[in-house]
Amino acid sequence: MQAFEWIHKLMEEMNTEIACIRLGNVHVIPVTSPELACLFLKEHDSIFSSRPICMSASLVSNGYLASTFAPMGDQWMKMRRVLASHVLSQTSLQWLRPKRDEEADHILRFIYNQCINQSSTRIINMRKLTRYHCANVIKNMIFSKRLFVNEDEDEKQVNALFILFEYFHSFGISDYLPWLSAFDLDGHTAILKNAFATTSKYIDHEVDKRIQMWKDGNKFVEEDILDVFIMLKDTNGNPLLNVKEIKDQVLEMMLAAIDNPSNAVEWTMREMLNQPNIMQRAIEEFDTIVGSNRLVQETELPRLNYVKACIKESFRLHPVAAFNAPHVSTNDATVGKYFIPKGSLVLLSRLGLGRNPRVWEDPLKFKPERHLLGDGEVVLTDSELRMLSFSTGRRGCPAVKLGSTITTMLLARLLQGFAWSSPPKSPYSNDVFGCYSLCNKPLLAPAKPRLSKDMYP
Secondary structure, eight states, X not given: OOHHHHHHHHHHHHTOSXXXXXXXXXXXXXXXXXXXXXXXXXXXXXXXXXXXXXXXXXXXXXXXXXTTTSOSSHHXXXXXXXXXIIISSHHHHHHTHHHHHHHHHHHHHHHHHHHHTXXXXXXXXXXXXXHHHHXXXXXXXXXXXXXXXXXXXHHHHHHHHHHHHHXXXXXXXXXXXXXXXXXXXXXXXXXXXXHXXXXXXXXXXXXXXXXXHHHXXXXXSOOSHXXXXXXXXXXXXXXXXXXXXXXXXXXXXXXXXXXXXXXXXXXXXXXXXXXXHHHHHHHHHHHXXXXXXXXXXXXXXXXOHHHHHHHHHHHHHSOSSSBOXXXXXXXXXXXXXXXXXXXXXXXXXXXXXXXXXXXXXXXXXXXXXXXXXXXSOOOSOOTTOSSOSSOOSTTSOTTHHHHHHHHHHHHHHXXXXXXXXXXXXXXXXXXXXXXXXXXXXXXXXXXXXXXXXXXXX
């Protein structure tokens, strides 16, 4: 049993939405109450905005250089400001849209070619497809490059990124008992170091080569995010970011852009195949809003409310991780009626919030219509923290717009471009969806083109 499973089972047995578990010298506070979550991330956000100092986060972030893992302080503020002002602003996202459009067209072409080579129907590994697509989107935006240049190396890179995501803040022994770190009793340190070396090898090569191009005068125009990072200047005209900061922020962006969107789309497809009426309703929305004579574009995503409701339901029911990244209290605090000691780790449970039976009717049932709010636009976040798709507050995800766009566009193109059917002899029963364990088996689904041949780019 994984750590997140026994924590949730313990809270269920205690019939509580907040608990205190002592791990080593650390008070770990898991939370499944949206009201308390709002208190932690809104009313008391200034106290709970920092991150813990621990082995796993230090390794993944190369010493807390980027924004997500860094404790509160000047380094965090610097990197956060860079992302908000120069990379994830509305202007920057619009500037980089052609790269996302290129990948949206490519995913259609890739699946279509697979189908044609197999007499119009092909079994698609949805996990590999979604992960590779999201990796291509962010690599194109950062490096103006994509995968499938060297398939073996590409697979190693993507797998290594998911290993890093799986093992940072993963209840490793040395995160809570630092004096045992030299022994690596659970093997987490070795696993993280190997995965970090794999991802760093590619990133280091690309960053070093690009910096040299600018120094040699072989580059004159900023074409992607890496160029922006390299050319940022401080008030004295010196480079704002050093080489290590650039490399670490690139790695962090790749981690953030691949895991959450790919997981949400795979689960949405899995649930739609389990309930074909839901998929049919989504397709009917396409036919009404977009039609069958042109491909859906980013500008039309705000009108695809049912499609986004399906994605939001996947974020609620099948989060990519059981807990949000930990928040550490910088002072003693009283939250609600609970005293939280300084140094405590607060873990907001994505699983517990999204499946809280006090909050959600039929919490284990996939019901996208619960997110439809009259004529209002469906967004993938929840301001009342009844679920966590992207975090909020000072440490909230700065890439909510980008992540929402990548996720929705991927699902939209998959549904518009192909007719999908359930895997042969492998029905997905409801008990798979009801357990706390995240699904380890990838979705293998037959695909068949549903548009005219000239629609595929």
